[in-house]
């Protein structure tokens with residue numbers, strides 16, 4: 341066999357084995373349908389599970405062949421998945437970056453291979469905007485601001501320091517960086533708001549609980565918990581209850597996402613407010629993928645409409661929650 345063919349076969353086998361190792365799969369066949377390679381972050385949260393379901397269902401409905409890879413929250417896995425999609429010559433690559441930086445090299449490879457890239461859910465930090473065609477997702481800075489705005493209204497006209505602990509999302513990820521910045525911006529005008537401890541809970545329930553346990557030990561007087569997602573807030577609620585305190589009353593809780601479990605916790609009085617972040621991006625993603633594969637122009641940024649929900653609205657809104 342000529343050398344080139346041997347290495348192409350080896351590369352193909354490598355790509356196939358990588359996708360299997362990272363719990364990847366594909367639907368549809370080589371029947372002229374659009375092939376979309378999707379490199380997902382992982383399965384760290386209720387939000388993520390809903391996002392994956394939405395992408396899978398929308399691909400099926402839109403008759404798009406989906407090659408799906410789960411990076412298990414590791415950037416190196418996502419980079420391997422993207423390289424594998426390039427080798428397989430998919431029509432479009434979409435991915436939700438685990439962290440913001442470190443993507444230029446692999447995205448240049450996609451660009452050289454003339455495969456358009458759609459960022460979904462999370463943005464990247466790169467000066468070279470030609471490395472991707474469009475970004476579909478929420479405005480995380482705005483979400484952080486909404487969380488901070490709720491807090492400033494809640495304590496309007498009240499004296500005394502407000503001690504806040506913050507459960508950050510995955511270190512280096514866009515939602516962790518932006519939700520932190522947006523919140524800080526909203527509360528910075530009033531010195532009574534003090535973030536006394538801030539640490540990552542990696543967007544998971546288990547870590548959220550573990551870090552909250554540590555906060556409760558090191559901080560004698562916590563007034564507010566700001567959690568960058570619902571799963572960490574729900575884990576923290578367990579820690580607060582086990583410490584003999586009442587979540588939502590002794591410690592006010594602000595969270596982000598809007599999964600059903602969080603709405604239930606709000607209806608039960610354990611979370612005070614949830615800033616919505618919509619994971620149901622599948623239909624918009626398929627639409628964008630079809631357009632970019634045909635070279636049609638699409639907006640550089642596609643935002644998602646989202647609200648803020650308080651305890652008073654939770655019970656009524658619960659039956660209509662789709663995730």
Ligand code: AHR
Pocket residue numbers: 384385386387388461462515543568569570571596597617
């Ligand atoms: O990127 C969106 C964030 O990632 C969600 O808020 C969080 O739950 C998820 O894991």
